[in-house]
Amino acid sequence: RMTRQPSVKTVALINGIAVHESLEAYTKNPDTTDPVDKYQMQFEFEADKARLPKSELTDKVVADGIEMIKTAVGPLILGAEMPDGRQFVRHLDSNLIEHKFEFTRDDRLWVGKIDMMHFTNPETYAIADWKTGKTAPSDLARSTDRQFSLYAYAASHDTTLKTFGIWHSHMAIIHLRGKNISGIRKSKKNPEPDMQYSFPIARTEDRVEEMFENTLNPVADLIEKGVFYRVEAEH
Numbered sequence: 392r393m394t395r396q397p398s399v400k401t402v403a404l405i406n407g408i409a410v411h412e413s414l415e416a417y418t419k420n421p422d423t424t425d426p427v428d429k430y431q432m433q434f435e436f437e438a439d440k441a442r443l444p445k446s447e448l449t450d451k452v453v454a455d456g457i458e459m460i461k462t463a464v465g466p467l468i469l470g471a472e473m474p475d476g477r478q479f480v481r482h483l484d485s486n487l488i489e490h491k492f493e494f495t496r497d498d499r500l501w502v503g504k505i506d507m508m509h510f511t512n513p514e515t516y517a518i519a520d521w522k523t524g525k526t527a528p529s530d531l532a533r534s535t536d537r538q539f540s541l542y543a544y545a546a547s548h549d550t551t552l553k554t555f556g557i558w559h560s561h562m563a564i565i566h567l568r569g570k571n572i573s574g575i576r577k578s579k580k581n582p583e584p585d586m587q588y589s590f591p592i593a594r595t596e597d598r599v600e601e602m603f604e605n606t607l608n609p610v611a612d613l614i615e616k617g618v619f620y621r622v623e624a625e626h
Contacts, residue, residue: 407523409434459567562592
């Protein structure tokens with residue numbers, strides 16, 4: 392047993408949850424879902440459930456979430472076309488949106504959820520993840536990120552996914568606040584450079600195997616033994 396302090400959801404986390412829920416609903420049912428309405432309802436529900444004080448539920452927070460929704464639905468979903476000119480959103484497989492995965496490795500069950508997967512043909516697919524944080528992922532984070540390494544392994548080994556053991560062609564972090572690759576935000580004072588929303592990420596099988604051996608399995612061993620190291624930090 393562990394004694395732990397009750398976790399408290401911040402307004403930023405609740406905003407992120409509402410954005411994800413809205414985009415999931417929209418991409419699965421674009422003809423019947425208003426993504427902004429869905430976001431607002433979900434935000435109010437999550438805020439009420441977390442008992443956030445009214446002082447944190449400002450118009451600015453909601454406007455920020457709506458802007459992210461419009462960014463995603465506009466240039467990233469509605470604006471994206473497949474090579475033959477068809478709209479990307481009309482050809483998403485709803486079973487591959489917010490897909491829960493599970494696989495067994497080293498006698499452990501690993502579970503998680505992938506925001507979006509998309510097949511460009513029967514043997515080529517991409518994995519994408521919505522990001523709602525204020526700072527765009529750095530070059531180092533994109534090349535060493537454990538989340539995407541785990542997604543890569545899960546997508547090719549989970550028998551419930553339609554990948555049939557195929558390794559992904561590419562991955563993308565989709566930053567919804569419109570930062571460019573250097574992390575600088577477009578504004579009136581800084582109109583350049585142009586925005587880049589999708590950051591391709593390569594993951595080799597050898598790299599993922601190394602991550603399991605050097606990081607994930609050792610941490611899992613400690614957790615199973617009941618060892619939780621204290622982490623000292625300024626905050």
